[in-house]
Amino acid sequence: xxxxxxxxxxxxxxxxxxxxxxxxxxxxxxxxxxxxxxxxxxxxxxxxxxxxxxxxxxxxxxxxxxxxxxxxxxxxxxxxxxxxxxxxxxxxxxxxxxxxxxxxxxxxxxxxxxxxxxxxxxxxxxxxxxxxxxxxxxxxxxxxxxxxxxxxxxxxxxxxxxxxxxxxxxxxxxxxxxxxxxxxxxxxxxxxxxxxxxxxxxxxxxxxxxxxxxxxxxxxxxxxxxxxxxxxxxxxxxxxxxxxxxxxxxxxxxxxxxxxxxxxxxxxxxxxxxxxxxxxxxx
Numbered sequence: 001x002x003x004x005x006x007x008x009x010x011x012x013x014x015x016x017x018x019x020x021x022x023x024x025x026x027x028x029x030x031x032x033x034x035x036x037x038x039x040x041x042x043x044x045x046x047x048x049x050x051x052x053x054x055x056x057x058x059x060x061x062x063x064x065x066x067x068x069x070x071x072x073x074x075x076x077x078x079x080x081x082x083x084x085x086x087x088x089x090x091x092x093x094x095x096x097x098x099x100x101x102x103x104x105x106x107x108x109x110x111x112x113x114x115x116x117x118x119x120x121x122x123x124x125x126x127x128x129x130x131x132x133x134x135x136x137x138x139x140x141x142x143x144x145x146x147x148x149x150x151x152x153x154x155x156x157x158x159x160x161x162x163x164x165x166x167x168x169x170x171x172x173x174x175x176x177x178x179x180x181x182x183x184x185x186x187x188x189x190x191x192x193x194x195x196x197x198x199x200x201x202x203x204x205x206x207x208x209x210x211x212x213x214x215x216x217x218x219x220x221x222x223x224x225x226x227x228x229x230x231x232x233x234x235x236x237x238x239x240x241x242x243x244x245x246x247x248x249x250x251x252x253x254x255x256x257x258x259x260x261x262x263x264x265x266x267x268x269x270x271x272x273x274x275x276x277x278x279x280x281x282x283x
Contacts, residue, residue: 022085025077032074033238036067040245047184047252061185062120062129068242069132072139075238080227087224089135095217096134100126109209111202112191119187127187136242138217141169142225143239148276150235151283163218170214171207172269173243176250178202179262184253200262235281244270 043064046052077085103110104125119127145165152158179200181187190201197204247270254262 022077022080022082025074028074029071029078029238032067032071036071039064039067040249044249044252047249047256050256058117058120061118061187062127062132065129065132065136068246069135072136072239072242075143075236075242076139076225079236080225084224084227088221091221091224092135092138092217093131095220096131096213097123097126099213099216100130103209109212110206111209114189114191116186116188118185134213134217136246137170137173138166138214138221140239140242140246141166141173141214142218143236144169144243144273144277147235147237147240147278148273148280150280159222163215163222166218167211167214169273171211172273173246174202174207174210175199176247176262176266176269178206179257179259180250180253183257183259200259237281240274240277240281244274 043060046060073085073089076088080088099109101124102108103113104115107113115122115125115127120129121127142162145162146153149158149162149165152161155161182190182201190198190203190206192198192201192203199207247266251263251266251270254260254266
């Protein structure tokens, strides 16, 4: 019996003699994810117990985002050739670093803030894990957007809808991330004027900056994130799982600081996004 809807080529089981674009990624996917989970458990436990490792905190935080970026990229490499993944890393890392550098010097486009030493050492005033955070954001948000938009994957403007939804998801990600970054982990300090509309000291322009930054990055990266010779692969839930794990971590940090508005927002948005992503994936 034929299925009611023919899935996209890269969302079907492997058949015949089809060649995997990056066979090594399928081998490394589980080990990379397990390493991330071990580090995730360490970070989450320190949040719950309120433990701070004097002198080692920047190394722990930086390593957490490093392993998150690695497992995200290995997940992408399961359906893309190595050169595509490499170029995506170069573009995302390069653009995000330049934008972060401009933001440090001018406050544009995110608003005035000061990075602490809690996120790791700095290069030209930018903590080294910042490009890694953007890699995680871009890969996760685009992956979740693809799941949500899967029922419309054969429509004319599917690609543009995925980009737009990815930008919106990135804004939601930052709304969940900011209380964790500023109050729980003290990655940075906002210098927001008291009269400026803000979300836990992050000015409203910061979220507009996130939307614009993701839009700019995807404008250059999307051609490299598309497999020109797709093969049949299962639906990829890895980006959604990464999103939910990070959301739980952010929510835990907010809860430990008694930021209940943030906790409620995270729970509601994560539930809505999960429902629509799973619904789209099963279409």
